[in-house]
Amino acid sequence: MHSKDQISHDDYQKTADWLMSQTKHRPQVAIICGSGLGMLADTLKCQDSFAYSDIPGFPQSTVQGHAGRLVFGELKGKSCVCMQGRFHMYEGHSLLKTTFPVRVFKLLGVETLFVTNAAGSLADGLQPGDIMIIKDHVNFPGLVGLNPLCGPNDDKFGPRFPAMSGCYDKNLRCLAMEIAKQLGVAGLMQEGVYAMVGGPNFETIAEARLLHRLGVDAVGMSTAPEVVVATHCGLRVFGLSLITNKVVKSYEDLDSVNHEGVLEVGRLRSHTVQQLVTELIGRMEINNNTNNAA
Ligand SMILES: O=P(O)(O)O[C@H]1O[C@H](CO)[C@@H](O)[C@H]1O
Ligand SMILES: Nc1nc2[nH]cnc2c(=O)[nH]1
Numbered sequence: 001m002h003s004k005d006q007i008s009h010d011d012y013q014k015t016a017d018w019l020m021s022q023t024k025h026r027p028q029v030a031i032i033c034g035s036g037l038g039m040l041a042d043t044l045k046c047q048d049s050f051a052y053s054d055i056p057g058f059p060q061s062t063v064q065g066h067a068g069r070l071v072f073g074e075l076k077g078k079s080c081v082c083m084q085g086r087f088h089m090y091e092g093h094s095l096l097k098t099t100f101p102v103r104v105f106k107l108l109g110v111e112t113l114f115v116t117n118a119a120g121s122l123a124d125g126l127q128p129g130d131i132m133i134i135k136d137h138v139n140f141p142g143l144v145g146l147n148p149l150c151g152p153n154d155d156k157f158g159p160r161f162p163a164m165s166g167c168y169d170k171n172l173r174c175l176a177m178e179i180a181k182q183l184g185v186a187g188l189m190q191e192g193v194y195a196m197v198g199g200p201n202f203e204t205i206a207e208a209r210l211l212h213r214l215g216v217d218a219v220g221m222s223t224a225p226e227v228v229v230a231t232h233c234g235l236r237v238f239g240l241s242l243i244t245n246k247v248v249k250s251y252e253d254l255d256s257v258n259h260e261g262v263l264e265v266g267r268l269r270s271h272t273v274q275q276l277v278t279e280l281i282g283r284m285e286i287n288n289n290t291n292n293a294a
Contacts, residue, residue: 005094007057009156012100015057016107023048025072027081028286030105031277032226034086034117035065035259036266037242041082043278044073052085057104059097061085065263070101076282081105088222089141090200095148099229103157111286112172112236114277115226118262119218119241120202122211123192126243128265131180131189131273132218133173134239138195139224146198148225149232158232167231172238172284179279185272192217194241196224202257208247219247238280242269 020026025048033040041049049071052058061068066085073080087098102113119132126132141147153160173191180186195211197203199221203211211219218241230237244265245257 005096006151007096007100009154011057012103012107015055015104018056019050019104019108022050023072025079025081027072027079027105027108027110029075029078029080029112029114029281030110031080031082031114032086032116033082033084034222034242034266035063036118036244036263037116037270037273038065038067038084039270040116040274040277041069041071041084043274044071044075044080044082047071047073057100059087059093059100061087062091063088064259065266075278078281078286080281081108081110086222086226089146089198089225090221095146095225099148099225102226102229102235103233106157106233106235110235112238112284113226113230114281115223115237115239116273116277117194117220117223117241118244118266119194119220120245120247120257121218121243122208122247122249123217125190126192126217128243128245129188129269130243131269131276132192132194132241132243133176133189134168134194134241135173135191136168136193137224137227138193138214138216139228140195140197142224142228148229158234162232164228164231167227167237168239169236172236172280175284176238176276176280179276179283183275183279185276188272192241194223194239195219197221203247205248205251208249211247212249218243240273240276242266242273
């Protein structure tokens with residue numbers, strides 16, 4: 001990694017200080033909206049919103065379905081900040097830029113990070129429109145050294161060698177399932193393993209079969225770097241994948257996936273995802289910032 005790719009603690013702090021000078025909100029919860037899921041921000045009350053292009057140090061969103069706006073507001077009595085649009089490695093951002101907001105959130109006082117994404121399913125039991133609670137991930141770029149934590153470690157954020165075995169909080173996963181039952185949508189939900197691939201192309205059939213054999217339930221092109229950086233700096237993490245398509249695994253299957261279809265499923269399920277996230281934020285306890293997944 002070259003030094004020009006490095007971001008100093010001061011750089012994160014400057015962005016956090018700028019945001020704190022522009023809004024009175026002091027968020028406890030941050031939400032990253034996946035493709036087509038930007039409407040999660042619409043539920044926030046007393047909003048202050050900032051275009052990414054106006055925030056010092058922030059990268060820019062380039063993907064359709066990612067508006068490029070940071071929205072602060074209240075949800076069920078909790079102070080939140082919501083990214084309407086995330087950054088992906090395939091856009092050409094360095095992984096440190098991709099995950100820049102996560103460390104800014106930490107400096108703003110955020111304790112819990114919600115990550116959401118659109119993903120293709122490999123598991124036979126996951127259909128388009130289903131919602132997968134992320135139990136664990138496979139960070140394929142990370143396994144070959146494309147990891148935002150590569151390079152000098154910033155000890156102020158976390159340790160050189162952080163554990164990742166408990167990165168998706170078990171209590172929040174259980175609470176989410178309980179809420180799904182109460183909302184009558186438990187039939188749409190199950191836990192599973194998300195894998196991040198680099199993208200931007202969707203999978204070949206051979207790649208889909210490989211991922212399936214490896215035990216991956218859903219695949220996408222994001223999330224893992226954000227979760228790695230969040231866990232490194234001690235944030236509690238909860239993640240949801242909206243299944244937008246089945247990944248084609250058979251040479252006989254003539255279906256093929258496209259980004260418009262991915263966004264469309266997001267629109268169709270937006271209300272349910274919104275309800276789940278709102279209830280979960282309303283009912284979860286704050287100040288219990290321990291990683292206890294199993
Ligand atoms: O992961 P999110 O941002 O939800 O988006 C997913 O959807 C896009 C492909 O349609 C890719 O960017 C993939 O990662
Ligand atoms: N890699 C990948 N990302 C996705 N995002 C939404 N659907 C998919 C998919 O099928 N594959």
